[in-house]
Amino acid sequence: MNAPAPLLRGLKRLAGPLAGTAAAPLALALALALGSQFNEFPLGIQAGIAVLATVWFLRRRQGAGSLTGWRLWLMGLACALGVRWQYGYWFGQESGVALVALLVWLKWLEARGERDERLVAALTLFLLTAVFLRGQTPLHALAAFAGAGLVLLACARLTLSSFPTQPSGRLDRDVGRTMAWAIPFALLLFVLVPRVPGPLWGLPADARAGKTGLSETLEAGSIAQLARSDEIAFVVEVLEGELPAARYWRGPVLEVYDGRSWKPSPWRVPNPALEATQGPAQVRYRSLQEPSDLPWLFTLERTHALSGAVDVERTATGSWRARQPLLQRTLFTGEARFGEALPENLTPAAIRALTFLPPQVNPRTREAGEALAREHPQAEARLEALAAFFRARQLRYTLTPPAVARDSADAVLFDTRAGFCEHFADAFAVMARAAGLPARVVLGYLGGERNPANGTWIIRQADAHSWVEVWLAPHGWVRVDPTAFAQPERAERSLGEVLLEREGLPLLLRPEWRWAWRLRAQLEAWEYAWNVWAAGFDAERQHRLWRSLGWRPDRALGWALAATGIALALAALLAWWLQRPAASRDPLERQWRRFCRLMARRGLARDPAEGPLDYGERLMRHFPQASGEIEALLRPYLQARYGGTLTADEAAAAMRRALRNLRRRLPQEKSA
Amino acid sequence: MISRGAAPWREGLERWQRRRAAASAGTFTVTHRTLYILPTAAGAGFALTLFVLWLLAINYSLSLGHALVFWLAAVAVMAIPATAANLRGVAIDVGEPEAVFAGERLRWPVMLRAGAPRFRPLELTAPGAQAVALLTPSLGSVRVFLEQNAERRGLVRLGRLRVATRHPFGWFRAWTLLWPTTSAWIYPRPEPQAPPWPAAASLAEETGALSQGIRPGEEDFADLRPWRAGEPLRRVLWKIVARGGPRMLSRREGPAAGTVLLRWNDTLGAGDVEARLSRLCAWVLAAHHQHLAFGVELPDGVLPPDRGEAHLHAVLRRLALFPPEAA
Numbered sequence: 001m002n003a004p005a006p007l008l009r010g011l012k013r014l015a016g017p018l019a020g021t022a023a024a025p026l027a028l029a030l031a032l033a034l035g036s037q038f039n040e041f042p043l044g045i046q047a048g049i050a051v052l053a054t055v056w057f058l059r060r061r062q063g064a065g066s067l068t069g070w071r072l073w074l075m076g077l078a079c080a081l082g083v084r085w086q087y088g089y090w091f092g093q094e095s096g097v098a099l100v101a102l103l104v105w106l107k108w109l110e111a112r113g114e115r116d117e118r119l120v121a122a123l124t125l126f127l128l129t130a131v132f133l134r135g136q137t138p139l140h141a142l143a144a145f146a147g148a149g150l151v152l153l154a155c156a157r158l159t160l161s162s163f164p165t166q167p168s169g170r171l172d173r174d175v176g177r178t179m180a181w182a183i184p185f186a187l188l189l190f191v192l193v194p195r196v197p198g199p200l201w202g203l204p205a206d207a208r209a210g211k212t213g214l215s216e217t218l219e220a221g222s223i224a225q226l227a228r229s230d231e232i233a234f235v236v237e238v239l240e241g242e243l244p245a246a247r248y249w250r251g252p253v254l255e256v257y258d259g260r261s262w263k264p265s266p267w268r269v270p271n272p273a274l275e276a277t278q279g280p281a282q283v284r285y286r287s288l289q290e291p292s293d294l295p296w297l298f299t300l301e302r303t304h305a306l307s308g309a310v311d312v313e314r315t316a317t318g319s320w321r322a323r324q325p326l327l328q329r330t331l332f333t334g335e336a337r338f339g340e341a342l343p344e345n346l347t348p349a350a351i352r353a354l355t356f357l358p359p360q361v362n363p364r365t366r367e368a369g370e371a372l373a374r375e376h377p378q379a380e381a382r383l384e385a386l387a388a389f390f391r392a393r394q395l396r397y398t399l400t401p402p403a404v405a406r407d408s409a410d411a412v413l414f415d416t417r418a419g420f421c422e423h424f425a426d427a428f429a430v431m432a433r434a435a436g437l438p439a440r441v442v443l444g445y446l447g448g449e450r451n452p453a454n455g456t457w458i459i460r461q462a463d464a465h466s467w468v469e470v471w472l473a474p475h476g477w478v479r480v481d482p483t484a485f486a487q488p489e490r491a492e493r494s495l496g497e498v499l500l501e502r503e504g505l506p507l508l509l510r511p512e513w514r515w516a517w518r519l520r521a522q523l524e525a526w527e528y529a530w531n532v533w534a535a536g537f538d539a540e541r542q543h544r545l546w547r548s549l550g551w552r553p554d555r556a557l558g559w560a561l562a563a564t565g566i567a568l569a570l571a572a573l574l575a576w577w578l579q580r581p582a583a584s585r586d587p588l589e590r591q592w593r594r595f596c597r598l599m600a601r602r603g604l605a606r607d608p609a610e611g612p613l614d615y616g617e618r619l620m621r622h623f624p625q626a627s628g629e630i631e632a633l634l635r636p637y638l639q640a641r642y643g644g645t646l647t648a649d650e651a652a653a654a655m656r657r658a659l660r661n662l663r664r665r666l667p668q669e670k671s672a
Numbered sequence: 673m674i675s676r677g678a679a680p681w682r683e684g685l686e687r688w689q690r691r692r693a694a695a696s697a698g699t700f701t702v703t704h705r706t707l708y709i710l711p712t713a714a715g716a717g718f719a720l721t722l723f724v725l726w727l728l729a730i731n732y733s734l735s736l737g738h739a740l741v742f743w744l745a746a747v748a749v750m751a752i753p754a755t756a757a758n759l760r761g762v763a764i765d766v767g768e769p770e771a772v773f774a775g776e777r778l779r780w781p782v783m784l785r786a787g788a789p790r791f792r793p794l795e796l797t798a799p800g801a802q803a804v805a806l807l808t809p810s811l812g813s814v815r816v817f818l819e820q821n822a823e824r825r826g827l828v829r830l831g832r833l834r835v836a837t838r839h840p841f842g843w844f845r846a847w848t849l850l851w852p853t854t855s856a857w858i859y860p861r862p863e864p865q866a867p868p869w870p871a872a873a874s875l876a877e878e879t880g881a882l883s884q885g886i887r888p889g890e891e892d893f894a895d896l897r898p899w900r901a902g903e904p905l906r907r908v909l910w911k912i913v914a915r916g917g918p919r920m921l922s923r924r925e926g927p928a929a930g931t932v933l934l935r936w937n938d939t940l941g942a943g944d945v946e947a948r949l950s951r952l953c954a955w956v957l958a959a960h961h962q963h964l965a966f967g968v969e970l971p972d973g974v975l976p977p978d979r980g981e982a983h984l985h986a987v988l989r990r991l992a993l994f995p996p997e998a999a
Contacts, residue, residue, distance in 0.1 A: 122721040126728075136736045140736070159840065159841060170808065179747055182749070186743035200727060328733050538735060571746060
């Protein structure tokens, strides 16, 4: 109550008669809940919340009674229609939260007693939890937990509303202490209560997705857009081994070409040869992937095993795909080997499909490809010649290539001779197909920075990349990165170092901003720890923790349930112990109580109404052999207490001595 | 009066609670034996809220949502002993209220003392009476009054007293039950417009002008002032009380003279037993007010004439305990 005094004074003046009532913390909690997601609401909802909150505030401040009748119903109807109008549908996650955000004020306008206010408190708790739907950063957590604390305070004040005076300062401290004691037990519950894997009822269609990221198709310019975003795509922690120098993170593989864009094949024969890639891992890593709209997991090239909370499958193209879009932050562990081609035995039909080019598109590139095929009947030599052709074109690597309407491969190779990775990949794949080599485009990320603060690798959206895989008869699919022909360093160095033009790159990717980069690295290290241990603590993480404690996950459920029960029982016990009457600080009183306890154990408890003199006389009658000691104990007590001739400390010392002698005099305890 | 039309289990429950409460007589100190605690409706509502939030956290895999729900649940668990601790060690003493006439309000003084310094908001409930008490670390003991309507004359007890608390969050109610053994006197209601006692009632020689002159109900209301606690009841104008007014006194002292014997048989015209007692009561008060020595003759005995506060109360108690079915 002392540090932010001016702020508190201002708040109190603003609150007027609301200060000290249950409504004040509840209103603050609602402000936190709605304020931290205010930007996410459409403008109409924002206006509605602002109007209702103002109406509520003014009415409460003036002490106007509760609102009832047709006006309330009308407002409720208006809110529902407003939500329908703003979102275009009735039921969904976003519209549901918006509706509650509006109705909570109506309920409060109508509130008449403690029960109604408690309902408002429950709705506020719902809105506070909904904050986490928007994000789970430390700031979101701070807002939600502070808000929940305020709701609890409001509950406490509501409980006391029947009392004439409410010493709110004392009450707040009491409530705060109870909330603080709950923290260690909340942590225990967090770790021990078995997580139920969601979702339970399926996510609504409008459940939030990632804003940026790769798409599933490749078109000119689709990746260059991303190069300007320094948002994190995923963070990788190496558990065993070392990452290779060229770190290709593989995503969707695009095998269908329609003359303009590359798409994943909707129908694909299975690839039994992939089974052969099992074997001892050269590197084991853990990746924390940010939410996105797509089901693809970006894995290190040649990742042959993957485990995590989500249900994943390995596609025939060797990428990893979840059954649902990865709308949540996803944590998984991968194992990989490098240096090998991805095996596959293609049937002639498959080879035809994978060398298909639509007619009349990119005529010059096709012609050049067909010429190469005639010159080099052997596949490896043809690929070599293809690479040499690309190198000889001296393509320029740029973020802002000239716009191309159609025949993109022709334009890049013969007209503009400049492009970004997607242009090169597109041109190379087209030309390889024209040369009779089965080819496909891979989307993913390349590189990543090592965070010196915690040793993780951070891969940003700016690291998005695309490259080509070409099938060579005995080996299988071999990676070819045509961007490397234009800019050989790109594969092992970051975009910022490579791109000399610095055309609109994020500031922090520029080399001279190293200090800021380091600061950000530290922040991102903390963010990673937060995401893994707090925001990302899921069933998989929990099982790993149990395993490290020596519990087998199949039996761990029972263990965890038992531990939860024990934790709750301990919580209650500790609270009981903490709330027992405090030992008296008065030394005199302490000795007196010791004496009473000693006697009580011998079956002579002091009657509550019995004064020390009467009690002493009764004891002396009972233990005549110890009457001297009893008197020696009583006298200093009475003198200090009622006579004032002795100080409390002196008397306590005398009592302690007398008590020691008395113990020796008395017979053993009754039970003995 | 609690188990009105009660099911057998309810009676059994009360017997069990009474047995536990009887363990401490006199000053009643709340211990774990006499402390009961159960969730309230608000607590059930909070549990339901937590359950819904938990489902929300599961469905959207909100790890921090789980953390929030678990923290709130831990707070709720901590609230159980915190609620019980409000009541544990509280000493409850129900004092004897001042005697009143039927129709007045009976004020039971309840003294509450705390074992250890703590913020303890307590709610007291007895049949027909409610009060709140707030013990704070700086205010270790407090006296509150439970006001009951004094309906029937006699020697009454408070009945079942419940001291409860819902602090800190209102999700649990801890309470203790006691049946205080202190009792209170309720005298019969004085008849408002009582006729004067028959002339034959006056025994002594100086009967006549004086005692008949100032008949009950003819006081001079010129200078009245409110009665203050501790002042003799003799000077209270009972006529006003009987009409439901406050206790007032007149400064005028009636002269002390004469002796009357107020007879049960003379009240025959009043009606049933209660009405006759009311009339007797009015006469007794009038006689006391006029400083007469008065005696009362009842079917089961005679109270010899005397004067003074003690005699008045003795007579009124006798009237209060008059068997209801006697004729």
